[in-house]
Amino acid sequence: MKFLLISNSTNPGEEYLGWPRQDISNFLSGTGVKRILFVPYAGVTLSYNEYEEKVSKVFSELGYIVYSIHHVPDPIKAVTDAEAIMTGGGNTFHLVREMQRTGIMQAIRGRVLAGVPYIGWSAGSNVACPSLRTTNDMPIVQPDSFDCMGIVPFQINPHYLDAHPEGHGGETREQRIEEFIKANPDMYVAGLREATSLQYDNGHLKLIGRHPMRLFRYGTTPREIDPGSDVDFLMLK
């Protein structure tokens, strides 16, 4: 397997897919990949065409051709034929519903397990987990199931943040994840802060980026893990 699971596409005030550009380039270099199949189904307020264009612009600068799955008549065949696959951010519930409806949830899982490189950011990282249960997104539509690809055996919380808006009486992110691990005591949750990613390559899982990651498990104190750390233990079921 070979995958790059990115917390967020864009830091505030920066260019679209700005900060992870070098990491994406490193990840794909030497793979021989030329064309990347794009899954735009997390996009809700922008059209799939607009989304494809926005992502294509970035990847063409890196030397890759992006083509979106929403154009193809047979999505499963497109997944089977793909050299590399990537899924963008947006609304995870919308993404999961469409991935289940089209059958590509299982198809992509199969291809990634067979070694096809996978890149996801935000919602695209959520769907690499066993389920969508640690998304931050609003459940605007109901998918058939919360089950996702399970490329990794743990849950990722993308956009993990420590700040709590002033005057806000709702739960902090940490409180929400504490609810998750109470209800799901056998699962690790990786709180991926902005500008960080989890990369799997040559049999090793590594945290890359600018910030430590916060790791949660029921009955233990949350742990801070520094960028560069090998976190292979997370891949054990």
Add this chain to the structure above:
Amino acid sequence: MKFLLISNSTNPGEEYLGWPRQDISNFLSGTGVKRILFVPYAGVTLSYNEYEEKVSKVFSELGYIVYSIHHVPDPIKAVTDAEAIMTGGGNTFHLVREMQRTGIMQAIRGRVLAGVPYIGWSAGSNVACPSLRTTNDMPIVQPDSFDCMGIVPFQINPHYLDAHPEGHGGETREQRIEEFIKANPDMYVAGLREATSLQYDNGHLKLIGRHPMRLFRYGTTPREIDPGSDVDFLMLK
């Protein structure tokens, strides 16, 4: 019908159920209610007993006896017999799963339509809507369905906030609701800011509290509605 749907139990730094205490007292005065059935199923990181105790303490000061549904052998009968019903905040997905499992989702709906006073805050306000699709909570468990009581024909977003944490690359609350109305163009969404409630009494729906509410509908500019405003149009299907 008679209901009070509260955005949040507690403002930061204030006492539990501090700010809405007077509104709750006004709402119940003259009803003859003495005992209130409490639904604690949104509680995840505190036990149902602890939750009951916390809420009972507040309501006993107001002169009401609170008893929680998790103690009763026949929850549907408890709902049928209740003088008034209230549902506390926490995790909406957990709440909805348990309300569906025990059958009280439909039972409470029936009683509220028949005139039994209902109070909800946060997750307890979400479940008064047609579905849970505008909750902010993490989908830590999967309910059978996203459908809720539909006491009101529109969606509430509790804890509506304008602030966006600094350095956060995720969606703003407004962006999340824009995704919802794009996917559900026939629904109003009421963004209920902290320290505000929607009260229905004598055939009128009114916004009460300290802040305006932000009202969303697909294809229109979001509207600010001042406290004290009559918003009966929201009750039309």
